[in-house]
Amino acid sequence: MTLVDTPCGQIRGVIAPSGVAVYKGIRFATASRLEPPVLVDHWSGVLEAVTIGPECPQTESQLRQLLNADDSGQSEDCLFLNITTPSISDTPRPVHVWIHGGGFTNITPPLSWNESERLTLDGDAVIVTLSYRLGAFGFLGNSNLGILDQIAALQWVQKNIAAFGGDPKNVTIFGESAGGCSVVALMAAPSAVGLFSHAWAMSASLGQLRTSEIALQAQQKFLEIASVSSIEDLKSLTTEQFLKVQDSMLVDVETWLQGFSPTADGIVLPIDVVKAAANNPVDLVIGTTRDESRIFNLLNPAVNNLDLAQALAVLQSNHGNQAEAIYSLYTNCYPDYSGTQIIAAVDTDTHFKFPMWNLLHERAKTLPNTWSYMFTWTSPIFDGVLGASHGLDIPFIFNNVDAQRVHVYTGNDPSAPNLAMEISSELLAFGRSGSPTWTPYDLENRTIKIFDVPSSALHASDKSPHNRVYDFWMNS
Numbered sequence: 001m002t003l004v005d006t007p008c009g010q011i012r013g014v015i016a017p018s019g020v021a022v023y024k025g026i027r028f029a030t031a032s033r034l035e036p037p038v039l040v041d042h043w044s045g046v047l048e049a050v051t052i053g054p055e056c057p058q059t060e061s062q063l064r065q066l067l068n069a070d071d072s073g074q075s076e077d078c079l080f081l082n083i084t085t086p087s088i089s090d091t092p093r094p095v096h097v098w099i100h101g102g103g104f105t106n107i108t109p110p111l112s113w114n115e116s117e118r119l120t121l122d123g124d125a126v127i128v129t130l131s132y133r134l135g136a137f138g139f140l141g142n143s144n145l146g147i148l149d150q151i152a153a154l155q156w157v158q159k160n161i162a163a164f165g166g167d168p169k170n171v172t173i174f175g176e177s178a179g180g181c182s183v184v185a186l187m188a189a190p191s192a193v194g195l196f197s198h199a200w201a202m203s204a205s206l207g208q209l210r211t212s213e214i215a216l217q218a219q220q221k222f223l224e225i226a227s228v229s230s231i232e233d234l235k236s237l238t239t240e241q242f243l244k245v246q247d248s249m250l251v252d253v254e255t256w257l258q259g260f261s262p263t264a265d266g267i268v269l270p271i272d273v274v275k276a277a278a279n280n281p282v283d284l285v286i287g288t289t290r291d292e293s294r295i296f297n298l299l300n301p302a303v304n305n306l307d308l309a310q311a312l313a314v315l316q317s318n319h320g321n322q323a324e325a326i327y328s329l330y331t332n333c334y335p336d337y338s339g340t341q342i343i344a345a346v347d348t349d350t351h352f353k354f355p356m357w358n359l360l361h362e363r364a365k366t367l368p369n370t371w372s373y374m375f376t377w378t379s380p381i382f383d384g385v386l387g388a389s390h391g392l393d394i395p396f397i398f399n400n401v402d403a404q405r406v407h408v409y410t411g412n413d414p415s416a417p418n419l420a421m422e423i424s425s426e427l428l429a430f431g432r433s434g435s436p437t438w439t440p441y442d443l444e445n446r447t448i449k450i451f452d453v454p455s456s457a458l459h460a461s462d463k464s465p466h467n468r469v470y471d472f473w474m475n476s
């Protein structure tokens with residue numbers, strides 16, 4: 001066991017077999033339903049930090065099963081964080097704070113994929129993983145309570161992380177999908193200024209950022225389904241009743257994508273979140289996987305077995321007058337793709353890459369400390385049909401490709417460990433110095449790092465499908 005004295009009080013964790021000190025289930029805030037978090041500033045006695053805290057209530061999903069989500073129990077009282085540190089010393093270490101994804105509606109921090117002991121050992125760094133309120137508990141209407149939870153966690157880190165050997169002046173936030181979107185949102189949030197120095201956004205789901213108008217429409221629908229007339233009335237529902245109303249709004253993609261997510265309310269987040277994030281001078285790395293949407297299409301019976309003619313019909317439904325041009329471009333760029341893969345490529349570019357390209361373009365006008373990448377390593381499972389899909393890079397950045405159940409997504413390819421070491425080393429270097437090892441992004445060269453075996457660089461002058469689709473969407 002290991003005991004630390006923090007400004008909040010004493011915390012006792014355990015020493016793992018690896019030698020890393022592990023602290024689980026540290027409460028950083030409390031919150032009543034649909035109310036802002038209240039930061040925890042002290043307790044009496046010794047906090048036994050040996051068990052992870054409960055996750056925010058959510059419904060079982062295919063994503064949870066795929067990621068082997070930890071069954072830690074569920075509770076609305078879910079504002080806890082976990083810390084791994086190599087040892088306590090007088091030399092402050094870089095701090096990395098992980099924000100998990102899951103569409104702002106599910107998943108939880110403690111997965112085998114993002115277990116942080118290895119990253120702590122490799123980088124001599126302090127790693128923090130945090131929970132925040134999800135779905136309607138955290139993002140009903142324009143409340144942005146989930147973002148306020150993340151800010152509260154970062155405030156707690158600023159106050160207490162030195163006791164764990166961490167440097168509060170050198171904090172890197174990083175996250176994937178909804179976590180990547182959260183990273184961008186935190187870069188835009190006025191109340192998060194000064195809480196971190198570096199940011200790494202993976203597969204940021206920026207399309208989930210909502211206007212206040214859309215958020216309030218979703219809130220009104222929630223009230224109608226719940227058969228109540230006010231937010232105050234919702235507080236009397238049981239957790240199960242509240243979650244049932246939420247689930248009824250997540251039936252299809254049209255309501256799911258922006259039913260519960262960060263909102264440009266003009267208070268917690270500015271009206272133009274992407275522009276505000278682009279103008280934040282903190283160091284930024286942002287990137288995607290090559291084939292983000294393939295995993296979603298595989299799980300969607302409506303689009304998981306399309307031929308090319310059916311793909312064109314889907315494009316006509318989704319993109320109207322642009323459908324023929326899109327179809328021509330993508331079938332020429334990717335002549336070996338099936339109809340399903342064409343749709344996945346278009347969805348990847350429009351939902352993930354295009355919003356990122358706009359952020360990069362805006363940021364590169366004035367700031368030089370931006371780096372971009374694309375993860376293109378192909379999972380061998382299902383004969384490679386998943387490609388480099390959404391979430392595949394998570395166990396790589398944590399250097400956990402040999403962890404429990406990771407192989408159900410990555411396969412057992414002998415090239416994976418070396419690539420994992422390369423990617424995680426870049427994250428750790430970024431946390432130490434504020435700079436990874438590849439060339440920064442600028443408007444002329446648009447250099448991006450290609451993470452693969454072997455890795456490489458892609459530039460604006462290169463003839464590649466990536467640049468062709470970039471030119472199409474940025475000039476449309």
